[in-house]
Every structure is written in structure tokens, then in C-alpha cells.
Amino acid sequence: DSIGTAIPFAEVMAARPDGTLCAPGEDGELVHAGPLVAKGYWNDPERTALRFKPAPPGSHFGGTAVWSGDRVRGDEQGLLYFVGREDSMIKTSGNRVSPTEVEEAAVASGFAAEAVALGYPDARRSEESTDEASEFQMSEETPAPGSPTEARDLDGAQARLAYTIIESLLEHTRVTSDLVALMAQALGSDVLEALTATPHWAAYLDSRRALERTRQQIEQFAEIMAALGGDEGETT
Numbered sequence: 001d002s003i004g005t006a007i008p009f010a011e012v013m014a015a016r017p018d019g020t021l022c023a024p025g026e027d028g029e030l031v032h033a034g035p036l037v038a039k040g041y042w043n044d045p046e047r048t049a050l051r052f053k054p055a056p057p058g059s060h061f062g063g064t065a066v067w068s069g070d071r072v073r074g075d076e077q078g079l080l081y082f083v084g085r086e087d088s089m090i091k092t093s094g095n096r097v098s099p100t101e102v103e104e105a106a107v108a109s110g111f112a113a114e115a116v117a118l119g120y121p122d123a124r125r126s127e128e129s130t131d132e133a134s135e136f137q138m139s140e141e142t143p144a145p146g147s148p149t150e151a152r153d154l155d156g157a158q159a160r161l162a163y164t165i166i167e168s169l170l171e172h173t174r175v176t177s178d179l180v181a182l183m184a185q186a187l188g189s190d191v192l193e194a195l196t197a198t199p200h201w202a203a204y205l206d207s208r209r210a211l212e213r214t215r216q217q218i219e220q221f222a223e224i225m226a227a228l229g230g231d232e233g234e235t236t
Helices: 045-051 099-108 155-186 189-196 199-235
Strands: 011-015 027-033 052-054 064-074 080-085 090-092 095-097 115-121 132-138
Touching (some): 011 064, 045 052, 045 064, 090 115, 095 099, 099 115, 099 155, 155 189, 155 199, 189 199
Antiparallel strands (some): 011 027, 027 064, 064 080, 090 095
């Protein structure tokens, strides 16, 4: 399905590396331009320099644009279709998940020597869907005794690790979702009305509902973890 077109006062386009605009049916990098573009990443000049660059010459607004790293393809009607990412960021159900953050959290827990998080097509969705499900794998290699990442053969510990990672990602998504809602309240009535009529807003509301369902599942998992902890206490 198409990811749609730009919201009012914004411009989105597919561009080649040299800045020229892509022809219909040609893959390119998704570029955002217009007065709604931010000035950069907070206290992160390196990432700002990477993503915030002059708009393509064919841009209507010009000025500074966001070169998103998303790969898209446009059609004759101007609708854009998501193709993939130029970096390793995983997009799943409208959320951005950093594999590096997941891997670092796993290794820092002490229950894994090495960890790999990657994305793959979600078979539960249509075959043409570009959404990805996340897959988490931990190394089975045992590090040297006494090392900070010495492996532990504990199913319960691995379950707690999974719970911690999921809970952290869920909290990040909740904060982001609340921020979007707060920003929407700050918009003028005309802009807000135009925004809520877009497919992006409908996807945002679907994401909020999915977030609540996931939170309920987390609560159920917490009850299982509590029971598991009680069982471990009885056997030790």
C-alpha cells in the first residue's frame, strides 16, 4: 500500500544521490522539505549533518531538507511507496527500532556474550507488505569464566531479558506516541483538521490501539515472570 503524500505545508519527494528528483517508478531516498522541517537533532551535530542537507534543486520549498534514509518509489499520481532503509533501522508496525540498541541492552545484561537483532518480512501480513518483524538471537558461545558476559544457562534469565527489552521498547513507543498527541494539540485548528484527515493520522490511531494491546500482553507476561520466579525459588 502507498504511504500517501505530504501533509499540508510539507513536501516529500524521492531523490537520487546527486539531488535530482526520481522519475515515477524509480527508487530514491525520501526527502522532506518545507517550513515544518526541524533545524536538526538536539545536541547531535554529527547526525544533523548526515540528515539535514540542502533540498534537491527540484524542491518547491527549497532550504534545508531532511534526507531520511528511507527508500521510496513514486507513481504517476505522486503517491509514494516504501521500499526499504538505507541503514539498519527496522521499521515494524509504524515504529522505528534500532537493532544496535537492542543488541547493546542484551550484552549489557550479562546474560549474553553476543547478540544480533535483525528484521525480516512478517508472514502474518500481506506478501507485498514492507513491514518487518524483529528477530532477536543470542550467541551460544561461552565467554571466558569470570568475564562480564559469562554465559548463564538459565531459561528464566533469558525470559527476564526478553521482558526487559520489550518493556523498554514499549516505553519508548509510549513516550513518542504521547509527544505526537501533544504536538497535535499545539497546532492551529485548520492544520489539525487537515492532519487528522490524512492516512498518517489513521495509522497513528491504529498504533495507539496496538500499543494498548501490547501493554496488556506485557502485564500478562509479568504475571508469568512472577510465577516463574516463585518456581525458581522453590527449586533452589
